[in-house]
Structure formats: C-alpha cells, structure tokens
Amino acid sequence: MDWVNVAIQGILLGGLYALFATGLALVFGVMRMVNLAHGDLGILAAFLTLFLVESISLGVLWSALVCIAVMFVIGYLLQRGLLNFTLGTDDTRPIVVTFGLSIIIQNGLMLWFSADSQGLDAGRIENISIRVSEQLSIGWYPLLVFLIAVVVIGALQLFLTNTKLGRAFRATSDDQEAASLMGINNRHIYSLAMAIALAIVAVAGVLMAVRTTFDPTQGPFRLIFAFEAVIMGGMGSIWGTLLGGVVLGLAQTLGSQAFGVAWGTLVGHLVFLAVLAFKPSGFFAKTVTA
Amino acid sequence: MSLLELQDVDVFYGDFQALFSVSLSVEEGGTFACIGANGGGKSTLLKTIAGVHRPKSGQVLFNGEPVDHVPAHDRVGMGISLVPEGRRVFPSLSVLENLQVGAYGGRQGDWNVDSVLELFPLLKPLIKRQASSLSGGEQQALAIGRALMSNPHLLLLDEVSLGLAPVVIQRIYEAMRRLVGTGTTIMVVEQDVQHVLTVADRVACFLEGRIALEGRPSDLSSEQITAAYFGM
Numbered sequence: 332m333d334w335v336n337v338a339i340q341g342i343l344l345g346g347l348y349a350l351f352a353t354g355l356a357l358v359f360g361v362m363r364m365v366n367l368a369h370g371d372l373g374i375l376a377a378f379l380t381l382f383l384v385e386s387i388s389l390g391v392l393w394s395a396l397v398c399i400a401v402m403f404v405i406g407y408l409l410q411r412g413l414l415n416f417t418l419g420t421d422d423t424r425p426i427v428v429t430f431g432l433s434i435i436i437q438n439g440l441m442l443w444f445s446a447d448s449q450g451l452d453a454g455r456i457e458n459i460s461i462r463v464s465e466q467l468s469i470g471w472y473p474l475l476v477f478l479i480a481v482v483v484i485g486a487l488q489l490f491l492t493n494t495k496l497g498r499a500f501r502a503t504s505d506d507q508e509a510a511s512l513m514g515i516n517n518r519h520i521y522s523l524a525m526a527i528a529l530a531i532v533a534v535a536g537v538l539m540a541v542r543t544t545f546d547p548t549q550g551p552f553r554l555i556f557a558f559e560a561v562i563m564g565g566m567g568s569i570w571g572t573l574l575g576g577v578v579l580g581l582a583q584t585l586g587s588q589a590f591g592v593a594w595g596t597l598v599g600h601l602v603f604l605a606v607l608a609f610k611p612s613g614f615f616a617k618t619v620t621a
Numbered sequence: 622m623s624l625l626e627l628q629d630v631d632v633f634y635g636d637f638q639a640l641f642s643v644s645l646s647v648e649e650g651g652t653f654a655c656i657g658a659n660g661g662g663k664s665t666l667l668k669t670i671a672g673v674h675r676p677k678s679g680q681v682l683f684n685g686e687p688v689d690h691v692p693a694h695d696r697v698g699m700g701i702s703l704v705p706e707g708r709r710v711f712p713s714l715s716v717l718e719n720l721q722v723g724a725y726g727g728r729q730g731d732w733n734v735d736s737v738l739e740l741f742p743l744l745k746p747l748i749k750r751q752a753s754s755l756s757g758g759e760q761q762a763l764a765i766g767r768a769l770m771s772n773p774h775l776l777l778l779d780e781v782s783l784g785l786a787p788v789v790i791q792r793i794y795e796a797m798r799r800l801v802g803t804g805t806t807i808m809v810v811e812q813d814v815q816h817v818l819t820v821a822d823r824v825a826c827f828l829e830g831r832i833a834l835e836g837r838p839s840d841l842s843s844e845q846i847t848a849a850y851f852g853m
Contacts (some may be wrong), residue, residue, distance in 0.1 A: 358837060495725065502711045502722045509709040514697030514726015514771060 349576030354528030371550030565613025633758025700774030
C-alpha cells in the first residue's frame with residue numbers, strides 16, 4: 332500500500348511541475364523563445380505573495396490573486412519593453428538576456444529577503460486529508476494543486492482553440508509574417524503570451540510556496556523540472572506538458588521510495604533521459620510543417 | 622484620385638537595391654498586373670505596398686494619404702491585403718480557422734466565411750481539415766479566401782498560379798474575374814503573362830527593379846511585351 336500512496340503523491344506532484352512548465356511551453360510555442368528566467372520568475376511570485384501577506388497582512392488567497400495580476404502586467408511589460416528586442420535572427424540573444432535576468436532576480440531577492448528559507452502558511456488546508464482506506468489517504472492540498480493545474484491547463488487549451496485571440500496566438504506561432512499580414516501585431520501577441528505565461532507561473536510559485544519551503548536560489552531547479560516536463564510531453568502540446576509533469580513527479584517519488592530520498596531527483600532525470608533517447612519528440616509531439 | 626500611388630520608390634535589402642525609383646498608380650476598381658522575369662522586383666513591390674518592406678526613399682500613397690509609417694498589421698485595417706508568394710496558409714490551423722484569422726484585423730464588409738466558400742466551393746468539404754493537408758491549389762484558394770476575409774479595398778496577389786496545374790489556374794482566374802466584377806481593386810504579380818493579361822486593364826513589365834514598359838494590354842503588342850520582359 333505504501334507504493335500506491337507514493338504513486339498518488341507523485342501524480343499529484345506532477346500537476347505542480349506541469350504548472351511550472353506550461354508558461355515555458357506557451358512562450359516557446361508562440362515565439363520560439365527559451366526563457367531561462369522562467370523558474371526565477373515563479374520564485375519571484377512566491378516572494379511577492381509572501382511580501383503581501385507579511386507587510387500588508389492581506390490573506391494568502393487575496394495576496395496570491397494580486398500577485399498573479401501583478402505578474403501578468405510584469406510579463407507584458409518585460410516582453411514589450413525588453414525581450415521583444417532580443418527576438419529575430421539570432422536565437423542566442425533571448426537566451427543570454429533571460430540568463431542575465433535570472434541572475435538579477437536571484438540576487439535581487441537575496442538582497443531584499445536574505446538567503447533564508449521561507450514558507451507560506453495557508454492554514455488548515457495543508458494538513459487535512461481524505462482517508463480512502465486504512466492505509467491510503469490523499470492530502471487535500473496536493474489534490475487541490477493537481478486540480479488547479481488541470482483547470483488552468485484546460486482553460487489555456489480552450490483559450491487557444493476557441494477564441495479569436497487564441498487563434499491569433501497559433502497563427503503567429505505558425506508564421507509570424509503571414510500573421511502580421513492578417514492584421515495581427517506580433518509584438519502585442521508576444522507580450523500577451525509572456526503575460527499569460529507569468530500569470531500561470533505565479534500560480535505555480537504560490538502553490539509551491541505553500542507546499543514546501545523556498546529560497547531565492549531555487550529558480551533554476553524549477554526551470555530544469557519544467558524543461559523536462561515540456562520535452563517529455565512533446566513541444567507544442569499543452570496536455571502533453573501535464574503528462575510530462577506527471578511522469579516526472581512519479582519518477583521522482585517512486586525513485587525516492589525505492590532507493591532513498593536522495594535518489595528521487597536523479598531517477599527523475601534518468602527517466603527524462605530515457606524518454607529523450609527512445610522518444611525524442613516526446614509523448615504528444617505536434618509540430619506541423621506546411 | 623488614384624487608390625494607390627507610388628512616387629519614386631527605392632527599396633533596398635541591405636546594400637542590394639531591389640526597386641529603382643518606381644512610380645505607378647492604380648485606379649479604383651482596376652486590375653493592375655505586374656509581369657516580368659524572376660528578380661524583377663515584383664514581389665518586393667507588393668511587400669512594400671503591404672508594409673513588409675519600407676522604401677528608403679519615395680512615397681506610397683493609399684487613398685491620397687502617405688502610408689510609409691504604417692506597419693503591415695495596421696495596413697490590413699486600412700483595406701490593404703496581401704496574398705503572399707508561396708500561399709503561406711497557417712499549416713496547423715484548420716481551413717475554417719485560417720479564414721477566421723483572416724478577419725482578425727480587417728474591416729467590415731460583404732466577405733465572410735459563407736461568401737468565401739461560395740467563391741471557392743472546393744473549400745466547402747475541407748472546412749474542418751488541417752491546412753497542411755491541402756493540395757497546392759486548395760491552399761492557394763484558401764490563401765486568397767483568407768485575404769478576402771479582411772474585406773480589402775486593394776487586394777495584392779503574388780504569383781497565385783505558381784506551381785499549380787493548368788486546370789487549377791483556370792479556376793483561380795475565374796474566381797479573380799468574379800472578384801473584379803465585385804469592384805475590388807486588384808494588383809497581381811505573375812510570371813505567366815498569358816493568363817494575367819486576360820484579367821488586367823493595366824500592365825507594368827518589371828526588369829531588374831525598374832518598370833520597362835507600362836500601358837493598357839490592348840494598346841501593347843505581344844512583341845513589345847516580349848521585348849520588355851526579356852530586356853531586348
């Protein structure tokens with residue numbers, strides 16, 4: 332029964348990984364841009380929520396909602412004011428710039444909040460669970476995180492397939508020059524994509540902050556897990572990202588259970604490498620060429 | 622007043638000059654054909670009018686207003702729509718979605734999904750198919766239909782017959798004749814002279830970035846056109 336417990340935890344943890352990965356996948360899908368600061372921006376959202384809770388004693392839920400809105404605005408301005416200028420002929424420019432951004436965010440957070448580990452207290456929800464049987468119980472909070480991930484990813488998918496703006500996102504992803512000939516302003520679309528990506532990573536950052544402790548240096552780890560989820564799921568597939576996250580979560584928790592806690596992360600990476608070796612395009616690759 | 626007027630337009634790709642002081646005017650409701658061999662600057666001309674390229678000097682006037690500062694995506698709302706060379710449909714979108722995206726920044730008017738499907742009935746059974754699975758002719762019809770969804774005042778067509786079977790070209794030109802009938806002003810670039818001269822009321826022959834010959838097709842002899850085409 333231990334194994335079933337662990338597997339369920341792994342699946343639920345996968346929801347959080349998928350939330351971290353979704354924005355990364357969206358930004359890569361729409362503008363072929365790799366954002367190396369994505370994980371740090373999630374951590375920034377966690378600290379921002381902590382700041383709102385501690386300094387103006389807003390409740391955790393309200394602080395999180397304010398934080399998500401703020402991250403949406405930051406995303407739009409960051410893309411419109413800086414990152415749009417890095418796009419173009421040279422693929423390495425956005426990588427270098429977002430790498431620099433990652434360093435700035437980490438050090439800025441360390442200056443402001445120190446390098447200490449922090450936690451966000453969401454109250455009773457963290458400790459209650461559903462007892463399925465004598466040996467099996469599922470925590471409400473991990474379940475809630477997973478359900479939020481499914482809802483957010485489902486909503487993003489609906490937005491992309493069923494709205495005028497969502498179609499413009501996909502058209503821009505296919506062919507940005509042809510899209511501009513349809514009256515689509517690429518720079519605005521890119522900025523909206525980054526805004527949505529950061530709003531989603533803010534959700535992930537806050538949910539993570541309630542679940543575990545966090546400190547300013549954790550962004551790059553979050554980024555690696557997010558990358559692994561995106562690549563295992565298949566570039567360009569939003570639901571694939573959820574599956575990628577679940578596979579990673581499962582591999583990590585089952586690895587910890589089998590070989591000891593220290594091995595969990597390594598088993599996660601090894602499973603990722605195995606997927607890359609045997610199915611390099613991921614589970615649901617969706618690359619279409621004309 | 623002409624709908625579109627170019628005054629001494631020079632266009633460069635880096636150091637390479639593609640258009641040399643090109644001047645022309647397109648009348649409202651007319652069909653203006655640009656012919657000429659590869660590298661003549663015809664596609665560059667259309668892309669400049671659509672706002673993809675900016676002239677280094679000279680002016681592009683639309684409805685009497687200079688539009689050189691207007692980015693491509695805003696020209697669609699003014700009524701300029703380009704069907705780019707190579708069709709460039711959105712491969713991962715369905716036929717219907719391609720048409721819907723065509724209306725994104727466009728104007729209000731008579732063109733909608735139903736009227737486009739009436740013009741190109743071959744698209745009707747394909748409406749839910751992914752655009753990447755269409756044949757070349759179907760994609761070309763889709764590309765023209767997509768541009769019409771913006772209800773353009775001026776429709777720019779770049780090499781619409783390139784790489785298509787003769788029977789498909791016939792159909793595309795039939796559709797073009799019907800478009801001319803609706804009063805849409807059309808500017809068309811072609812290498813295939815025979816077809817385009819049947820729809821055009823004005824023709825310019827481009828040679829190495831310059832207009833070598835311009836006039837009404839009925840006033841020009843085929844010897845004159847051949848000479849201008851090959852630069853003899």
